Amino acid sequence: MTGGQHADGSIDPAAVTRLLHAEGVVRTVVVTDEPGKYPRGVKWAPGVRVVHRDRLDEVQRELRAVPGVTVILYDQECAAEKRRKRKRGKAPDPVIRVHINEAVCEGCGDCGKKSNCLSVEPVETEFGRKTQIDQTSCNKDYSCLLGDCPSFMLVTPGKTTRRSLASVPPVGEPVLPTSADLVMVGIGGTGVVTVNQVLATAALLSGMDARALDQTGLSQKAGAVVSHLRITEKPTGHPGLVPSGAATGYLVFDALAATSPVNLGRCSPSRTHAVVSTSEVPTGRMIVDTAAVYPGREELLSAISGRTASLRAFDALDLAERLFGTTVAANFLIVGAAYQSGLLPLTSAAIEEAIRLNGTGVEMSIAAFHAGRAAVADPSWLAGAPVATAAVSSPLPLDEFSGELRRLLEVRVPDLVGYQNAAYASEYLSVVRSVASVDVEIAEAVARSLHKLMAYKDEYEVARLHLAESVESTFGSGAQVAFALHPPLLRAFGLRRKITLRRTAVPAFRVLRALRPVRGKWYDPFGYAGLRRTERALIGEYVSMIRSVLPLVTPSTRGTVLALAAAPLEIRGYEHIKEAAVARYRETVTTLLTTLDAAPQPTTAAR
Template sequence: MGARARRRAALGDRAPPGRVMPAPRPISILIAALGGQGGGVLTEWIAGAAAHAGLPAQATSIPGVAQRTGATTYYLEVYPEPIPAGGPEPVFSLYPTPGDVDVVMASELLEAGRTLETDYVSPERTTMIASTHRLFAIGEKSALGDGIFPRERVEEALGTLSKRLIAFDGLAAARAVGSEVNAVMLGALCATEILPLEASAFEAAIREGGVAVERNLAGFKAGMEIVASGGEATAAPAPARSWEQIKAERAHALGLRMGDFLALVRQAEEEFPAPLHRTLGEALARLIDYQDARYARGYLARVRAVLAADPDLRMTEIFARRLAVWMTYEDAIRVADLKTRRGRFERIRRDHGATNGQVVHVTDYLKPDLDEIYGILPAVVAAPIARLCERWWPERRPSLGQHVKTTAVSGFLRVWLLGRLRVMRPWSLRAQREFALIDRWQQGVLDSAALDLELAREVADIATVVRGYGDVRRRLARAFERFLDEILAPSVARGRETGQGYERARRIVRETKRQLLADEKGFEQALQETRA
């Protein structure tokens, strides 16, 4: 009885609800970025702009993977009014509350999707500012099949689940003015006018940072202009370019080998049907860049043989695409060549915002295994070494880890000279093994074409499973060889013997491809289903 009376008295001491002046709530901002994209700097700019305007603010970093391409998250709360002298300090939260965030800023499309998955975005409250460019996640890049998350699903969900969507290609906008994505995102935030801050407060915060001030101010202004011009939807895709435009671009990129490329393209355009010209042209550019014109002519000879057995070009189109990728397999020579190209060092400097006067050091972490080392040697020399190593280490050969500073003269020369060994590639053990399997696959396509064109298309397309680098590729190559012997040949033989056509064989080939792209160890399951 006494306790109940005390509770009533406490309630009675309060002012009636209608007489309480509602205090403004802080404006909450959640920043989802990738490591290396300046999410922390963006957070500091917003907090600094609030300080310039006399608004209390608090920022926290939520634990994540704060390294390049790792997911990082930052949370801010900004009180929308100055605190009068002697007035009580506002109470801020250290962490965001799902469904109760005013602004989400995502510096990459899939990072925007992550905030949807964790329920921070609300259709009643949240303004989403998202860059629509993609930097593929590890899971997307390591998938054997097409592991890229469908961007259409993310874009649709963003439009449905946010109160207001401001989406644009922040990376393209930043590159256009020589700035970074975080500066463009800051300008977009300012233009929304959600925070009671003038542009001058944000600009002052950028100047206080003292790093690449002019470039960051240019990016800030670009972000403001995007929102002011109504950039509140994903930018329309660029119009498709003609093959003539692309051909000129590929020729220019090949430098001194431009003449070889243009001559082979003219030959292909005279000899092959028009629907194949673009595919063959892209393949020729890739092959000449990888090896030389003679290598590219060998490619055309193989495509020519398949075209002779293909009345409607669909099989040839698939075969030409898969063959071009297979013939440009990644070996130690190719890796060395790519790592020492001028364009790579220019891109690294650009990505890190290095000016002309700044020195950038690049260290490459290389870990070739024995197969990759002796694979670039002539087959005559490497074959006995390979047999010995494969007997000693039947499952997996040892690797040799190296840290090579490719911006130093000695380190650069080591890797550059390795890249120049491509003149030895056609006679290497690796080439011998790759082309032995290519020969078997091509013969399988031709044999299938004589029986059933649809089956031949499936056989041509399954070559996409031979991919990857190092041990992963070797396992997939072995699985592909077993597919030819243990799945394709018996399936075709059964269709021939029963006289019921090759629908079952087509289905089995499709299912085997699906299993292998889902899991590199999926061959056994595909084999069991074939036998069943």
């Protein structure tokens, strides 16, 4: 798992176990993603077992109790290298894609913890943090399916229409420098090193001298990668590493990595010109920690602009997705912008020829290069046409509300009508109305939190949301879908793994959706589960608590009441994950109420 480098003289896992046994290791367990790849008759050392990687935690717990030296031998091909082979046709490419229904997703982060995969990305939505799969970087490892969540869909892509490459307006040629000291900063697995190789090749094609250096270290996919490229008209004998403060061009493919003091140290406020992608790529911590947030865009740009003479910035991943339907060519948008900004001492013809020689994604990469040029030459083209949004119509009158509160209700009231009925939505609206008469900002927090509690995702709601999800716009006409589910009822009978529903899923979902009027009734077959009783109780607890604290709102207590109003937004997940989140929520509420009780109470007149 070293990133695909060929290791001369390497030995197979069985030979490694025999060496370990000869050295006195008392027990060795081989952990792999494909236990079946080892044929019978493999000469393992005595006592060696081969298990699936899903049992890694179990193996660790087992071996820690064994006296003496024990070894876990993890045998798996580097996932990023496997993805590269698939792109080049050197390895079979699995057909099945994993898609997360964001409406069903709770954003709990369990799939990220289970998979430790940086393609499982958090995304902010109208209903809070959710999770999505970055299809461009996905290694098709499928370990995210181990997440304890019913939002996963297994998609067999249908017939896709080849997207025509973006039409780019012609732009004039920039004034080219005679030399350049470039520093390119990005993350592993996105093609930073490839860009460096392409530009170095373009320099050689132009008869110039190019010295390149890639600092990849031990970076995994999405780990920081820094590439240096020094281009001169004649050989100088200088090394490829750009010295401190000597960079003329700072090409930023990932803004977070670019703010590292070491990387910024290559820049100079008097000579370095930066071209920056503002795209937010989640860090490893953000994948597993729902409390971790990406630094503010302005904060990152301020750090870079403070060490450079000029800065151009745009969201390269978003632009690539809009233009090409994939983020693969995002880096060449930055290259095009750098070229048009006069940072590259190369002709456009040389860069295009180097892209052709690279041989991967040629047409799209060249189109992205020209699109990046146009983004600099004509910023109005970069903005593109505005996205049309459909008007929202609420089934209940909302004329008494305005501003952000009305916007929140225009989304949430119709959703609750679909969730249960108009009477259910009216109960929600009544609570929000009473809070709004005291404090509009607190009412906005209540509108978000109470909707989350009232629209808890039971079997009926998961079915409704899956029926509303369409994947054809992403995966093509005729895409076939299966659902990876772990129904609570079957879980209660001892089923320890997910089941996959295919043709039977949609009819079953339709039946469940039709049965949602029985939700909460004495004859609700799912309503007696412990978690369902807790979810219903939370609604009453929250409404009662909000009504009790409203009379206590003063300038000094308002912040505490706001925190109480927003506290349910941290309740995420399904089954045991949600139960743990509910326990934390109740602890938070208890602490905040204690703080509120200790605050000076408003006088009767004030009330």
